[in-house]
Amino acid sequence: MEPFEGVSDLSISTPRPQKRKRGSQHTTTKGISKKRPNIQSSGAFSCFSLGGDDVDIPRRSKFNDARKEEVRGIRRRGACLRCRLLKRACSGEDPCKTCLAAARAAAGSRALMWMECIRPSFQVMNIFDRGTKHPDLGHIQRIMDDLLNDDVSLDFHIPFALNVDAASAHLASWLTDDESRSTFSVVGVFSCSTNTNLLENALDPTLAKDLRLFVHLTTHLYTTDMQGGYREYSDEEIQAVRDFVGQRLLLTLDVLLRPSELEATVEKLGKLKALFLLILGTTVGMRYTCPEVSQPHPL
Known part of the structure; x- marks a missing residue:
C-alpha cells in the first residue's frame, strides 16, 4: 500500500494569522500609571511672580497709641461729603485737607463749587455736648x-x-x-x-x-x-x-x-x-x- 492510500483529496492547510483585536495595544499599557509632577504648595497666602519666585507682601507698620486714638476719632466723626463722593480718606480736620486743597485751587476761579467741609452726621453737629458740668x-x-x-x-x-x-x-x-x-x-x-x-x-x-x-x-x-x-x-x-x-x-x-x-x-x-x-x-x-x-x- 502506498502511503496515504485511502485518503483521497486530503489537503493540508496552514493556520491563518489571526487579526489583532482592537484595543489590544491599549490593554497592555492600561495598568501602567502615568507619572505626575510633584507640586508642592508654597503657602496659602503666598504671592508669585512670572518667574516663579515668591514675592514678599508689604506689611503696614503698627500704629502707636496716639495714632490709634487719632484714627479712632476720624472714624467716629466720619468722612466729609466731598471725601465720600471722591472715595478718598478724610483727614478729619475742619476743614479737611481735601476740602482745603479744593478751596485753594478754586481761589480766583469763576467755577461754581461748594467750599464747605460738610460732614453728614448729626453727631458731628452736636451742640449739646460742650463739656460743661451738669447735674448727675x-x-x-x-x-x-x-x-x-x-x-x-x-x-x-x-x-x-x-x-x-x-x-x-x-x-x-x-x-x-x-x-x-x-x-x-x-x-x-x-x-x-x-x-x-x-x-x-x-x-x-x-x-x-x-x-x-x-x-x-x-x-x-x-x-x-x-x-x-x-x-x-x-x-x-x-x-x-x-x-x-x-x-x-x-x-x-x-x-x-x-x-x-x-x-x-x-x-x-x-x-x-x-x-x-x-x-x-x-x-x-x-x-x-x-x-x-x-x-x-x-x-
Missing part, C-alpha cells in the same frame, strides 16, 4: 419724669387726625405750600402729649418723650431768655435736661438713618413717616437753640 444723671431723670407728668395746653385745634399718616401728610404740605395760612403751632404740637401719642407706637417711646421735652424746654429757654427758671427748677437745671435729651436725640438719629437700618425695616413707609416727624420736631427745636435767632418765628 439721676437728678436729670427725676426732673424729666416730673415734667412729663405735666402737659402743655393748646389754644388751637389740631387740623389733622392723631396718627402718623395724617400728621406727616399735613405737615409735609405745610412745609411745601407757602401760600397756605397756618392755623396751628408746630411748636405746640410737638410740645404736648399729642407728639408722644403719635410716635410712641411707630418708634421707641423714649424718643417721643425726648422730643416733647426738647421742643418744650428749648422754646421756653428762648422766650424767657434763660431767666426765671421753670416751675421749681433753675435755668441751669432746665438747660441740663434740654442738653441731655437733645444729645440723645441726635445720637439716635444717626443710627436710625443709616441705610442698613432703613433697609432692615419691615414696614418701611410707616417708619419713614415717623422719622420725618421726628426730624421735623428736632429741627424746630434746633431752630430755637441757635444763638443767632433774635426775632420770633411763626413756627
Whole structure:
C-alpha cells in the first residue's frame, strides 16, 4: 500500500494569522500609571511672580497709641461729603485737607463749587455736648419724669387726625405750600402729649418723650431768655435736661438713618413717616437753640 492510500483529496492547510483585536495595544499599557509632577504648595497666602519666585507682601507698620486714638476719632466723626463722593480718606480736620486743597485751587476761579467741609452726621453737629458740668444723671431723670407728668395746653385745634399718616401728610404740605395760612403751632404740637401719642407706637417711646421735652424746654429757654427758671427748677437745671435729651436725640438719629437700618425695616413707609416727624420736631427745636435767632418765628 502506498502511503496515504485511502485518503483521497486530503489537503493540508496552514493556520491563518489571526487579526489583532482592537484595543489590544491599549490593554497592555492600561495598568501602567502615568507619572505626575510633584507640586508642592508654597503657602496659602503666598504671592508669585512670572518667574516663579515668591514675592514678599508689604506689611503696614503698627500704629502707636496716639495714632490709634487719632484714627479712632476720624472714624467716629466720619468722612466729609466731598471725601465720600471722591472715595478718598478724610483727614478729619475742619476743614479737611481735601476740602482745603479744593478751596485753594478754586481761589480766583469763576467755577461754581461748594467750599464747605460738610460732614453728614448729626453727631458731628452736636451742640449739646460742650463739656460743661451738669447735674448727675439721676437728678436729670427725676426732673424729666416730673415734667412729663405735666402737659402743655393748646389754644388751637389740631387740623389733622392723631396718627402718623395724617400728621406727616399735613405737615409735609405745610412745609411745601407757602401760600397756605397756618392755623396751628408746630411748636405746640410737638410740645404736648399729642407728639408722644403719635410716635410712641411707630418708634421707641423714649424718643417721643425726648422730643416733647426738647421742643418744650428749648422754646421756653428762648422766650424767657434763660431767666426765671421753670416751675421749681433753675435755668441751669432746665438747660441740663434740654442738653441731655437733645444729645440723645441726635445720637439716635444717626443710627436710625443709616441705610442698613432703613433697609432692615419691615414696614418701611410707616417708619419713614415717623422719622420725618421726628426730624421735623428736632429741627424746630434746633431752630430755637441757635444763638443767632433774635426775632420770633411763626413756627
